[in-house]
Amino acid sequence: MPAEQGRGDCQTCGAECCRYVTVEIAKPRAHVDVEEVRWFLAHENVHVYIDADDGSWNVQFHTNCRHLDRWNRCRIYSRRYRICHEHDAEDCEASQAEAQDTVFHNTDEFDAWWRKEKARRRRRNARRRKAGAAAGTQRKA
Ligand code: SF4
């Protein structure tokens, strides 16, 4: 989080971490989840991403914190929120790790991913059915 005086990378990154709100959402499995993701992505400045670290799904609203000043520093640094206090500048969105996340910027990107995902699930289910049928045949023999 950008300090009042600024320090380290926080001086140059433009206070990325103070410009969005993220909320974890359900991994889309059913039609209702898919429609929810598509609805999020229909809005401007809203992205959905899969966290590369833990596989969680998240919706991200790009909006600046009201406490950010025009020099990208926090006006309430000494009494900033707990979530800001716990944010680790050593492992933040300005680092390389975040670049590994799968990010959907709009419904077209998500729809393309979902088509591939459905095809992958169909193949996996077909493999399982085949394996189940083979196991059943062996038991009968
Ligand atoms: S994103 Fe990282 S480098 Fe940038 S201000 Fe926040 S903690 Fe500092």
Ligand code: SF4
């Ligand atoms: S309170 Fe300060 S540190 Fe927290 S998001 Fe806002 S500007 Fe950033």
